Amino acid sequence: MSLFRPLVQQMAGYTPGEQPQESGWVKLNTNENAYPPSPRVLEAVQQTLEGRLNIYPDPLATEFRKVAAELFQVDPDWILPGNGSDEVLTILMRTFVDQGQLVSAPYPSYTLYETLAEIQGARFQKIQLNPDWSWPASAQQLAADSKILFVPNPNAPSGNRWSDADLLSLIPSQGVLVLDEAYGDFCDQPHQGELLKTDRGNQLVVTRTLSKSYSLAGIRFGFAVAHPDLISGMRKVKDSYNCNTLSLAAATAALKDQDWMQENTAKIRATRSYLIEQLRHLGFEAVDSQTNFVWCTHSDREHERRYQELKRRKILVRYMQFSLEEGTLDGLRITVGTDAEIQHVLDALQEIG
Protein backbone atom coordinates (compact mmCIF):
# COMPACT_ATOMS: atom_id res chain seq x y z
CA MET A 1 0.00 0.00 0.00
CA SER A 2 1.25 3.46 -0.81
CA LEU A 3 -0.03 6.48 1.02
CA PHE A 4 1.20 8.73 -1.77
CA ARG A 5 -0.66 10.08 -4.77
CA PRO A 6 0.31 7.74 -7.66
CA LEU A 7 2.07 10.65 -9.38
CA VAL A 8 4.23 11.32 -6.35
CA GLN A 9 4.90 7.62 -5.84
CA GLN A 10 6.25 7.36 -9.39
CA MET A 11 8.27 10.55 -9.68
CA ALA A 12 11.98 10.80 -8.92
CA GLY A 13 11.94 14.37 -7.57
CA TYR A 14 14.31 17.19 -8.38
CA THR A 15 17.97 16.90 -7.38
CA PRO A 16 19.56 20.28 -6.60
CA GLY A 17 23.34 20.79 -6.85
CA GLU A 18 25.51 19.76 -3.93
CA GLN A 19 25.78 22.24 -1.05
CA PRO A 20 28.71 21.05 1.09
CA GLN A 21 28.25 22.28 4.65
CA GLU A 22 31.94 22.43 5.51
CA SER A 23 34.31 25.15 4.29
CA GLY A 24 37.33 24.83 2.03
CA TRP A 25 35.50 24.19 -1.25
CA VAL A 26 35.80 26.19 -4.44
CA LYS A 27 32.13 26.10 -5.22
CA LEU A 28 31.35 26.54 -8.90
CA ASN A 29 28.36 24.20 -9.21
CA THR A 30 25.15 26.12 -8.55
CA ASN A 31 25.67 29.50 -10.21
CA GLU A 32 25.69 31.51 -7.02
CA ASN A 33 27.33 34.93 -7.15
CA ALA A 34 30.89 34.95 -5.81
CA TYR A 35 30.53 38.57 -4.68
CA PRO A 36 28.60 39.69 -1.59
CA PRO A 37 25.23 41.46 -1.78
CA SER A 38 24.99 45.25 -1.49
CA PRO A 39 25.77 46.59 2.01
CA ARG A 40 22.37 48.31 1.81
CA VAL A 41 20.76 44.87 1.93
CA LEU A 42 22.44 44.12 5.24
CA GLU A 43 21.41 47.51 6.60
CA ALA A 44 17.80 46.94 5.56
CA VAL A 45 17.70 43.48 7.13
CA GLN A 46 19.29 44.81 10.32
CA GLN A 47 16.71 47.58 10.53
CA THR A 48 13.89 45.12 9.95
CA LEU A 49 15.21 42.85 12.71
CA GLU A 50 14.90 45.74 15.11
CA GLY A 51 11.32 46.27 13.98
CA ARG A 52 8.16 44.24 14.10
CA LEU A 53 8.66 40.55 13.47
CA ASN A 54 5.52 39.72 15.47
CA ILE A 55 3.23 40.90 12.68
CA TYR A 56 2.70 39.34 9.25
CA PRO A 57 4.54 40.73 6.26
CA ASP A 58 2.74 42.87 3.66
CA PRO A 59 0.88 40.25 1.58
CA LEU A 60 0.92 42.62 -1.40
CA ALA A 61 4.64 43.41 -1.14
CA THR A 62 3.71 47.02 -1.89
CA GLU A 63 7.14 48.59 -1.52
CA PHE A 64 8.95 45.81 -3.37
CA ARG A 65 6.49 45.90 -6.27
CA LYS A 66 6.90 49.66 -6.58
CA VAL A 67 10.69 49.36 -6.92
CA ALA A 68 10.53 46.38 -9.31
CA ALA A 69 7.90 48.12 -11.44
CA GLU A 70 10.14 51.17 -11.89
CA LEU A 71 12.95 48.93 -13.04
CA PHE A 72 10.77 47.37 -15.73
CA GLN A 73 8.89 50.60 -16.46
CA VAL A 74 5.49 49.08 -15.74
CA ASP A 75 2.83 49.63 -13.07
CA PRO A 76 3.17 47.76 -9.75
CA ASP A 77 0.18 45.54 -10.64
CA TRP A 78 2.46 43.88 -13.25
CA ILE A 79 4.65 42.40 -10.47
CA LEU A 80 4.18 39.25 -8.36
CA PRO A 81 6.83 38.33 -5.74
CA GLY A 82 7.83 34.78 -4.83
CA ASN A 83 9.93 32.78 -2.39
CA GLY A 84 12.62 32.37 -5.05
CA SER A 85 11.74 32.29 -8.72
CA ASP A 86 11.30 28.53 -8.34
CA GLU A 87 8.19 29.30 -6.29
CA VAL A 88 6.99 31.63 -9.03
CA LEU A 89 7.32 28.71 -11.46
CA THR A 90 5.19 26.57 -9.12
CA ILE A 91 2.57 29.33 -8.93
CA LEU A 92 2.52 29.54 -12.74
CA MET A 93 1.98 25.81 -13.03
CA ARG A 94 -0.87 25.84 -10.51
CA THR A 95 -2.47 28.88 -12.13
CA PHE A 96 -2.45 27.84 -15.77
CA VAL A 97 -2.18 24.03 -16.05
CA ASP A 98 -4.76 21.35 -15.28
CA GLN A 99 -4.13 17.61 -15.00
CA GLY A 100 -3.41 16.04 -18.37
CA GLN A 101 -2.66 19.34 -20.12
CA LEU A 102 0.54 19.93 -22.01
CA VAL A 103 3.61 21.69 -20.62
CA SER A 104 6.69 22.08 -22.81
CA ALA A 105 10.27 23.23 -22.48
CA PRO A 106 13.39 23.12 -24.59
CA TYR A 107 15.79 20.25 -23.87
CA PRO A 108 18.45 20.27 -22.54
CA SER A 109 17.42 23.03 -20.18
CA TYR A 110 16.40 23.59 -16.57
CA THR A 111 15.14 20.22 -15.31
CA LEU A 112 12.86 21.61 -12.61
CA TYR A 113 10.11 22.32 -15.19
CA GLU A 114 9.57 18.61 -15.70
CA THR A 115 9.38 17.93 -11.96
CA LEU A 116 6.78 20.69 -11.53
CA ALA A 117 4.75 19.29 -14.44
CA GLU A 118 4.86 15.83 -12.87
CA ILE A 119 3.58 17.11 -9.53
CA GLN A 120 0.71 18.86 -11.31
CA GLY A 121 -0.16 15.71 -13.30
CA ALA A 122 0.50 17.51 -16.58
CA ARG A 123 1.95 15.95 -19.72
CA PHE A 124 5.51 17.14 -20.26
CA GLN A 125 7.09 17.58 -23.68
CA LYS A 126 10.81 18.09 -24.23
CA ILE A 127 11.54 20.05 -27.38
CA GLN A 128 15.00 18.81 -28.25
CA LEU A 129 17.32 21.61 -29.30
CA ASN A 130 19.78 21.36 -32.19
CA PRO A 131 23.40 20.48 -31.28
CA ASP A 132 24.27 24.20 -31.61
CA TRP A 133 21.44 25.02 -29.12
CA SER A 134 19.19 26.60 -31.74
CA TRP A 135 15.50 25.66 -31.97
CA PRO A 136 14.53 22.78 -34.27
CA ALA A 137 12.38 23.66 -37.29
CA SER A 138 9.44 21.83 -35.66
CA ALA A 139 9.55 23.87 -32.42
CA GLN A 140 6.69 26.22 -33.24
CA GLN A 141 4.36 23.37 -34.12
CA LEU A 142 5.39 21.31 -31.08
CA ALA A 143 4.90 24.25 -28.70
CA ALA A 144 1.56 25.37 -30.17
CA ASP A 145 -0.75 23.26 -27.95
CA SER A 146 1.07 23.89 -24.67
CA LYS A 147 -0.65 25.56 -21.74
CA ILE A 148 2.81 26.71 -20.67
CA LEU A 149 6.04 26.77 -22.64
CA PHE A 150 8.91 27.37 -20.21
CA VAL A 151 11.99 28.90 -21.82
CA PRO A 152 15.03 29.93 -19.82
CA ASN A 153 16.55 32.85 -21.71
CA PRO A 154 19.54 32.75 -21.64
CA ASN A 155 19.31 28.99 -21.49
CA ALA A 156 20.75 26.75 -18.77
CA PRO A 157 23.04 24.77 -18.89
CA SER A 158 24.22 26.10 -22.26
CA GLY A 159 24.26 29.84 -21.54
CA ASN A 160 23.16 30.91 -25.03
CA ARG A 161 20.49 33.55 -25.55
CA TRP A 162 17.75 33.28 -28.20
CA SER A 163 16.48 36.16 -30.28
CA ASP A 164 13.24 37.99 -29.51
CA ALA A 165 11.87 36.92 -32.90
CA ASP A 166 12.53 33.24 -32.11
CA LEU A 167 10.76 33.56 -28.78
CA LEU A 168 7.73 35.46 -30.07
CA SER A 169 7.20 32.81 -32.74
CA LEU A 170 6.95 30.12 -30.03
CA ILE A 171 4.04 31.57 -28.03
CA PRO A 172 1.44 28.77 -27.68
CA SER A 173 -1.90 29.44 -29.34
CA GLN A 174 -3.96 29.03 -26.11
CA GLY A 175 -1.22 29.22 -23.52
CA VAL A 176 1.52 31.21 -21.90
CA LEU A 177 5.19 31.60 -22.77
CA VAL A 178 7.19 31.86 -19.55
CA LEU A 179 10.56 33.50 -20.10
CA ASP A 180 12.70 32.40 -17.18
CA GLU A 181 15.24 35.23 -17.09
CA ALA A 182 17.20 34.01 -14.07
CA TYR A 183 20.37 35.09 -15.92
CA GLY A 184 18.99 38.15 -17.71
CA ASP A 185 21.28 40.60 -15.93
CA PHE A 186 24.42 38.81 -17.16
CA CYS A 187 23.70 39.38 -20.86
CA ASP A 188 25.94 41.73 -22.81
CA GLN A 189 22.72 43.59 -23.68
CA PRO A 190 20.58 42.99 -20.57
CA HIS A 191 16.82 42.33 -20.88
CA GLN A 192 14.35 44.87 -19.62
CA GLY A 193 11.05 43.10 -20.27
CA GLU A 194 10.72 44.58 -23.78
CA LEU A 195 8.70 41.65 -25.11
CA LEU A 196 6.01 42.25 -22.49
CA LYS A 197 5.16 45.48 -24.26
CA THR A 198 4.59 43.92 -27.68
CA ASP A 199 1.07 43.00 -28.82
CA ARG A 200 1.78 39.40 -27.74
CA GLY A 201 2.53 40.59 -24.21
CA ASN A 202 -0.78 39.30 -22.84
CA GLN A 203 0.50 35.72 -23.23
CA LEU A 204 3.95 36.33 -21.75
CA VAL A 205 5.34 36.05 -18.25
CA VAL A 206 8.91 37.04 -17.39
CA THR A 207 10.43 35.59 -14.21
CA ARG A 208 13.44 36.99 -12.38
CA THR A 209 15.48 35.94 -9.38
CA LEU A 210 17.55 37.79 -6.80
CA SER A 211 19.65 34.63 -6.33
CA LYS A 212 22.17 35.14 -9.11
CA SER A 213 22.88 38.73 -10.19
CA TYR A 214 21.97 40.23 -6.78
CA SER A 215 23.99 37.69 -4.74
CA LEU A 216 20.99 36.69 -2.59
CA ALA A 217 20.55 32.94 -3.14
CA GLY A 218 20.28 32.44 0.61
CA ILE A 219 17.39 34.91 0.92
CA ARG A 220 15.05 33.11 -1.52
CA PHE A 221 13.43 35.82 -3.58
CA GLY A 222 12.17 35.99 -7.14
CA PHE A 223 9.33 37.67 -8.98
CA ALA A 224 7.16 37.58 -12.08
CA VAL A 225 6.51 40.47 -14.46
CA ALA A 226 3.37 40.12 -16.59
CA HIS A 227 0.19 41.85 -17.70
CA PRO A 228 -2.10 42.55 -14.70
CA ASP A 229 -4.75 40.18 -16.11
CA LEU A 230 -2.28 37.30 -15.72
CA ILE A 231 -0.87 38.53 -12.40
CA SER A 232 -4.36 38.78 -10.86
CA GLY A 233 -4.97 35.06 -11.49
CA MET A 234 -1.58 34.15 -10.08
CA ARG A 235 -2.25 36.22 -6.97
CA LYS A 236 -5.26 34.02 -6.18
CA VAL A 237 -3.02 30.96 -6.21
CA LYS A 238 -0.04 32.16 -4.20
CA ASP A 239 0.12 31.90 -0.41
CA SER A 240 -0.74 35.24 1.16
CA TYR A 241 2.56 35.46 3.00
CA ASN A 242 4.88 33.67 0.58
CA CYS A 243 7.63 36.24 1.14
CA ASN A 244 8.74 37.07 4.64
CA THR A 245 9.47 40.44 6.21
CA LEU A 246 13.25 39.97 6.03
CA SER A 247 13.36 38.74 2.44
CA LEU A 248 11.06 41.55 1.31
CA ALA A 249 13.34 44.12 2.94
CA ALA A 250 16.45 42.51 1.47
CA ALA A 251 15.04 42.23 -2.05
CA THR A 252 13.75 45.80 -2.06
CA ALA A 253 17.11 47.18 -0.92
CA ALA A 254 18.96 45.04 -3.47
CA LEU A 255 16.88 46.27 -6.42
CA LYS A 256 17.38 49.87 -5.27
CA ASP A 257 21.17 49.47 -5.47
CA GLN A 258 21.49 48.92 -9.22
CA ASP A 259 25.08 50.23 -9.25
CA TRP A 260 26.21 47.41 -6.97
CA MET A 261 24.59 44.73 -9.11
CA GLN A 262 25.92 46.28 -12.34
CA GLU A 263 29.44 46.42 -10.99
CA ASN A 264 29.41 42.75 -9.98
CA THR A 265 27.83 41.52 -13.19
CA ALA A 266 30.42 43.50 -15.18
CA LYS A 267 33.23 41.80 -13.25
CA ILE A 268 31.61 38.41 -13.90
CA ARG A 269 31.27 39.16 -17.62
CA ALA A 270 34.98 39.97 -17.81
CA THR A 271 35.95 36.78 -15.94
CA ARG A 272 33.57 34.83 -18.18
CA SER A 273 35.40 35.96 -21.34
CA TYR A 274 38.69 34.87 -19.81
CA LEU A 275 37.30 31.49 -18.75
CA ILE A 276 35.87 30.77 -22.21
CA GLU A 277 39.09 31.76 -23.92
CA GLN A 278 41.24 29.64 -21.60
CA LEU A 279 38.94 26.60 -21.80
CA ARG A 280 39.25 26.70 -25.58
CA HIS A 281 42.98 27.01 -25.17
CA LEU A 282 42.90 23.80 -23.10
CA GLY A 283 41.10 22.00 -25.91
CA PHE A 284 37.50 22.31 -24.70
CA GLU A 285 34.52 23.44 -26.70
CA ALA A 286 32.86 26.23 -24.70
CA VAL A 287 29.58 27.97 -25.53
CA ASP A 288 29.65 31.78 -25.83
CA SER A 289 27.79 32.24 -22.58
CA GLN A 290 25.48 35.15 -21.74
CA THR A 291 25.19 33.97 -18.12
CA ASN A 292 27.36 33.48 -15.03
CA PHE A 293 28.34 29.94 -16.04
CA VAL A 294 30.02 28.25 -18.98
CA TRP A 295 29.05 24.93 -20.56
CA CYS A 296 32.02 23.02 -21.90
CA THR A 297 32.67 19.68 -23.50
CA HIS A 298 35.80 17.90 -24.70
CA SER A 299 36.08 15.68 -27.76
CA ASP A 300 37.56 12.89 -25.58
CA ARG A 301 34.22 12.80 -23.65
CA GLU A 302 36.03 12.31 -20.31
CA HIS A 303 33.82 14.80 -18.50
CA GLU A 304 32.94 12.62 -15.55
CA ARG A 305 36.60 11.80 -14.86
CA ARG A 306 37.44 15.52 -14.84
CA TYR A 307 34.52 16.25 -12.54
CA GLN A 308 35.78 13.61 -10.09
CA GLU A 309 39.37 14.81 -10.33
CA LEU A 310 38.27 18.38 -9.62
CA LYS A 311 36.18 17.18 -6.70
CA ARG A 312 39.21 15.39 -5.24
CA ARG A 313 40.89 18.80 -5.27
CA LYS A 314 37.86 20.33 -3.49
CA ILE A 315 36.65 22.12 -6.59
CA LEU A 316 32.95 21.56 -7.29
CA VAL A 317 31.58 22.05 -10.79
CA ARG A 318 28.38 20.54 -12.18
CA TYR A 319 28.61 17.35 -14.20
CA MET A 320 25.43 17.02 -16.27
CA GLN A 321 24.02 14.26 -18.43
CA PHE A 322 21.06 14.46 -20.79
CA SER A 323 19.52 11.63 -22.81
CA LEU A 324 18.81 12.74 -26.33
CA GLU A 325 16.99 10.95 -29.15
CA GLU A 326 20.35 9.91 -30.60
CA GLY A 327 22.30 9.09 -27.43
CA THR A 328 23.64 10.91 -24.41
CA LEU A 329 24.98 14.42 -24.09
CA ASP A 330 27.16 15.21 -21.12
CA GLY A 331 29.51 17.99 -20.11
CA LEU A 332 30.65 20.31 -17.37
CA ARG A 333 28.90 23.48 -16.27
CA ILE A 334 31.28 25.83 -14.49
CA THR A 335 30.01 28.84 -12.56
CA VAL A 336 31.95 32.04 -13.22
CA GLY A 337 33.44 32.76 -9.80
CA THR A 338 36.11 35.28 -8.85
CA ASP A 339 39.25 35.62 -10.97
CA ALA A 340 41.19 33.63 -8.35
CA GLU A 341 38.65 30.79 -8.31
CA ILE A 342 38.61 30.60 -12.10
CA GLN A 343 42.39 30.54 -12.27
CA HIS A 344 42.33 27.74 -9.72
CA VAL A 345 39.93 25.59 -11.75
CA LEU A 346 41.83 26.30 -14.99
CA ASP A 347 45.16 25.31 -13.39
CA ALA A 348 43.56 22.12 -12.07
CA LEU A 349 42.08 21.26 -15.48
CA GLN A 350 45.47 21.75 -17.06
CA GLU A 351 47.04 19.42 -14.49
CA ILE A 352 44.28 16.80 -14.82
CA GLY A 353 44.57 16.79 -18.61
Ligand SMILES: *Cc1c(COP(=O)(O)O)cnc(C)c1O
Ligand atom coordinates in the same frame (compact mmCIF):
# COMPACT_ATOMS: atom_id res chain seq x y z
C1 LIG B 1 18.73 29.51 -10.54
C2 LIG B 1 17.58 29.34 -11.46
C3 LIG B 1 16.27 29.54 -11.04
C4 LIG B 1 15.91 29.60 -9.57
O1 LIG B 1 16.09 30.74 -8.97
P1 LIG B 1 15.63 30.91 -7.44
O2 LIG B 1 15.11 32.29 -7.44
O3 LIG B 1 16.86 30.73 -6.63
O4 LIG B 1 14.56 29.92 -7.12
C5 LIG B 1 15.25 29.50 -11.97
N1 LIG B 1 15.50 29.23 -13.26
C6 LIG B 1 16.74 28.98 -13.70
C7 LIG B 1 16.95 28.68 -15.14
C8 LIG B 1 17.82 29.01 -12.82
O5 LIG B 1 19.03 28.72 -13.23
